[in-house]
Amino acid sequence: MIKFDSVSKRYADGREALSDISFEVSRGEFAFITGHSGAGKSTLLKLILAMEAPSSGQLIANGVNLNRISATQIAHHRRQIGTVFQDHQLLHDRSVYDNVALPLEICGYQPNDAARRVRAALDKVGLLKKEKSFPEALSGGEQQRVGIARAVVNRPSIILADEPTGNLDPGLSAEVMKVFQQFQSVGVCLLVASHDAALIERLNCRTLVLKDGKLLADQKPRPSL
Amino acid sequence: MSATKRRNRNPDQPRARRNTRAEQTESFANRVKLHRRIARGSASRLLETPASSLVTLFVVAVALLLPALLFGLNSNLASLLAGFQDSAQVTLYLQDGVSEVDGQEVSESLLTRIDIEDAYYVSPSQALEEFSAASGLEDLLQEMATNPLPGAIVLTPADVSPAAVDELARQLQELPQVDVVQVDSLWLQRLAAISNLVSAIGSVLAVIVILGLFFVVGNTIKLAIENRKAEIRVIKLVGGSDMYAARPFLYTGLLYGLGGGILATLLQGLVLTTFNSNLEVLMQLYESDFQLRGFGFRSALLIVVAGAAIGWAAALMASLRHIRAINP
Ligand SMILES: Nc1ncnc2c1ncn2[C@@H]1O[C@H](COP(=O)(O)OP(=O)(O)OP(=O)(O)O)[C@@H](O)[C@H]1O
Ligand SMILES: [Mg+2]
Numbered sequence: 001m002i003k004f005d006s007v008s009k010r011y012a013d014g015r016e017a018l019s020d021i022s023f024e025v026s027r028g029e030f031a032f033i034t035g036h037s038g039a040g041k042s043t044l045l046k047l048i049l050a051m052e053a054p055s056s057g058q059l060i061a062n063g064v065n066l067n068r069i070s071a072t073q074i075a076h077h078r079r080q081i082g083t084v085f086q087d088h089q090l091l092h093d094r095s096v097y098d099n100v101a102l103p104l105e106i107c108g109y110q111p112n113d114a115a116r117r118v119r120a121a122l123d124k125v126g127l128l129k130k131e132k133s134f135p136e137a138l139s140g141g142e143q144q145r146v147g148i149a150r151a152v153v154n155r156p157s158i159i160l161a162d163e164p165t166g167n168l169d170p171g172l173s174a175e176v177m178k179v180f181q182q183f184q185s186v187g188v189c190l191l192v193a194s195h196d197a198a199l200i201e202r203l204n205c206r207t208l209v210l211k212d213g214k215l216l217a218d219q220k221p222r223p224s225l
Numbered sequence: 226m227s228a229t230k231r232r233n234r235n236p237d238q239p240r241a242r243r244n245t246r247a248e249q250t251e252s253f254a255n256r257v258k259l260h261r262r263i264a265r266g267s268a269s270r271l272l273e274t275p276a277s278s279l280v281t282l283f284v285v286a287v288a289l290l291l292p293a294l295l296f297g298l299n300s301n302l303a304s305l306l307a308g309f310q311d312s313a314q315v316t317l318y319l320q321d322g323v324s325e326v327d328g329q330e331v332s333e334s335l336l337t338r339i340d341i342e343d344a345y346y347v348s349p350s351q352a353l354e355e356f357s358a359a360s361g362l363e364d365l366l367q368e369m370a371t372n373p374l375p376g377a378i379v380l381t382p383a384d385v386s387p388a389a390v391d392e393l394a395r396q397l398q399e400l401p402q403v404d405v406v407q408v409d410s411l412w413l414q415r416l417a418a419i420s421n422l423v424s425a426i427g428s429v430l431a432v433i434v435i436l437g438l439f440f441v442v443g444n445t446i447k448l449a450i451e452n453r454k455a456e457i458r459v460i461k462l463v464g465g466s467d468m469y470a471a472r473p474f475l476y477t478g479l480l481y482g483l484g485g486g487i488l489a490t491l492l493q494g495l496v497l498t499t500f501n502s503n504l505e506v507l508m509q510l511y512e513s514d515f516q517l518r519g520f521g522f523r524s525a526l527l528i529v530v531a532g533a534a535i536g537w538a539a540a541l542m543a544s545l546r547h548i549r550a551i552n553p
Contacts, residue, residue, distance in 0.1 A: 071549065075467075075469075077464075080464075089462055103464060106465045108255075110255055
């Protein structure tokens with residue numbers, strides 16, 4: 001589903017944020033990306049979302065070759081991917097409901113069909129009561145959960161999450177992971193960047209460890225006893 | 226994905242999407258509803274900054290007004306011209322020696338020409354009668370021993386364009402019975418030339434105005450996009466196409482064009498009423514009931530539609546260009 005083949009990313013200032021990364025994540029797989037701050041976790045997710053283009057190497061996600069992708073293909077590609085951004089990326093002049101409905105509106109869903117899906121997504125992250133609020137009026141954790149609801153509302157085939165639990169307490173983090181695992185169980189491919197060692201330990205998923213832009217380790221889940 | 230899972234699938238349950246899944250089709254009614262909402266959003270954004278919106282609206286209106294007035298003026302000139310041309314007449318003053326019978330004969334032979342609509346003979350005595358009646362100099366004229374007026378043929382050309390009338394006059398001058406051909410076409414020609422000039426200026430002005438409107442509306446849209454960069458970035462991040470992100474701005478452009486067009490027709494009406502009241506005084510002197518026309522419903526509609534189309538097209542060009550440049 002996602003395949004990195006010797007991918008490097010050099011930003012305009014010449015610094016190499018990722019170097020020679022190779023790994024593959026398949027359908028229904030849940031992988032964490034971890035590493036120190038500045039290790040290149042966000043950069044890796046940005047490459048998959050075509051926010052940045054790889055400097056070298058082959059990158060294929062969801063059957064799309066991201067080395068050669070046109071503007072219209074990018075829009076279509078992103079519609080298949082649900083993304084939780086490190087900095088939320090919410091629309092501040094729209095309500096929580098409208099924010100979560102945005103991907104559906106872009107895909108042209110019928111309003112009542114969209115309404116059902118939006119409410120279901122908000123319910124999953126425990127924000128059903130806040131649907132009329134505006135992002136400014138929400139706590140950091142609540143904004144983060146709006147982002148999570150928006151990422152899953154359109155039943156994507158890939159979910160990318162950049163520090164999705166950064167502002168959440170352990171209880172909420174566990175809830176969110178449960179939502180993610182639901183998606184994993186129906187074949188969605190998940191890639192979650194996180195610092196939260198305890199959480200990663202507890203979930204026992206595949207973990208890609210980055211250090212200074214290099215793939216240090218690709219840890220498979222421990223066999224369950 | 227197992228078959229059982231699929232069978233009792235709850236619509237709220239997540240489900241992996243196949244890559245080839247066709248995007249949901251929009252029903253027409255939903256599409257209309259969505260567009261109405263976007264248009265309302267664009268309109269309310271314009272109202273949020275009433276001062277600058279009004280300035281832009283006014284600039285658009287004045288820009289549309291200039292060529293509209295010029296074309297309006299020209300269509301009036303043309304209809305004025307046509308009115309005179311309808312009554313264009315050519316008078317052939319015959320040689321002294323031509324008898325009434327001969328004159329009658331020439332007149333009838335002229336009627337057979339296809340380039341002559343109508344012709345009739347005026348004998349010297351008829352001419353004298355008419356002249357004395359019209360001039361009120363009957364007493365004086367009766368005392369004259371001989372009739373000083375020549376016989377004449379008054380004819381109406383079939384083709385009243387200045388060139389055709391001139392050509393006809395030249396040919397008739399060749400006739401042996403004809404002494405003088407009188408055509409008052411020179412001032413008609415001048416008027417026609419002025420009319421052509423006005424319409425040429427109008428065309429050039431229209432091109433300049435369209436370019437200007439593209440610039441003004443494009444610049445306004447550029448600023449609007451600049452102000453909403455963050456929003457456009459988010460839309461692009463979740464898979465909105467450039468065209469999707471551009472939609473609100475297309476409505477902004479459309480509204481500017483539409484509003485500017487309506488304002489232009491109102492201003493035009495104002496200009497027209499002012500002109501007509503002055504014109505009335507002038508035309509009374511000429512015993513004419515001529516009025517500036519051609520600014521009716523149809524031309525008003527044309528201005529509004531043209532304004533809306535230009536506004537929309539300008540917004541399309543500007544928004545696609547500037548939205549494309551936003552890379553999340
Ligand atoms: N747009 C950019 N231009 C230049 N350098 C960048 C850009 N974005 C990131 N970098 C650099 O690339 C490296 C990796 O950044 P990245 O955001 O991927 O780190 P990260 O692992 O997500 O860190 P964090 O855990 O703090 O979010 C950093 O050294 C950063 O300075
Ligand atoms: Mg990061």
